[in-house]
């Protein structure tokens with residue numbers, strides 16, 4: 001796959017390197033083309049670097065790591081994103097005292113509104129950069145969930161595969177509207193990691209359990225709740 005990174009900071013550098021290690025062609029984009037090239041050199045995996053516009057032109061899948069900056073603001077040719085997959089890994093800025101406002105429209109939905117012909121996928125926002133440092137091994141042993149929400153089913157599957165390749169357990173989270181819930185999980189895990197001094201490696205894993213062999217509690221009965 002050809003993957004373009006928009007914003008070569010912590011998330012862009014980490015995921016770009018991990019995907020390049022899996023044999024994908026990666027282009028690190030930046031506001032400063034020289035920085036993009038420097039990150040590509042740091043990766044030492046035959047990756048390329050340059051401007052954000054070049055990264056979009058190069059790629060089929062784009063990782064959008066720039067919070068609060070829309071393609072129509074950042075790119076000279078936002079229409080170059082038409083038909084392409086954009087992975088949105090962003091979380092809202094942490095407010096004073098972790099008093100998060102309710103999410104009535106996700107960052108991913110805002111992105112999709114800005115470039116309606118692109119295929120926006122929410123993913124990779126519920127784990128800290130430190131978790132990527134463990135990928136793909138020994139991370140794979142821990143079954144860390146990557147929640148993947150998108151309206152385009154094929155795009156969702158592609159991103160689930162990209163998550164699986166680097167040691168995560170992808171969870172199909174349905175349509176892009178559900179990015180509101182996924183972003184809420186990103187807020188929650190940051191509260192646990194940096195709001196409560198419990199360490200940088202806390203993360204979220206969803207477990208699929210077997211059915212109980214006997215229903216000794218009476219099992220689930222029809223509810224009378226409306």
Ligand SMILES: NC(=O)c1ccc[n+]([C@@H]2O[C@H](COP(=O)([O-])OP(=O)(O)OC[C@H]3O[C@@H](n4cnc5c(N)ncnc54)[C@H](OP(=O)(O)O)[C@@H]3O)[C@@H](O)[C@H]2O)c1
Pocket residue numbers: 006007008009010011012029030031032035036065066067069074089090091092124125126127128129130
């Ligand atoms: N770090 C984590 O542990 C983590 C985990 C999950 C989700 N996230 C989310 O992922 C997003 C990125 O986080 P990060 O840690 O990678 O941040 P970061 O290290 O600051 O990287 C973000 C990059 O965005 C670009 N950028 C910043 N301001 C910009 C502007 N005004 N206009 C255009 N480009 C701008 C910069 O890239 P260039 O200088 O190359 O242009 C910067 O390096 C955030 O929304 C964050 O909440 C972070």
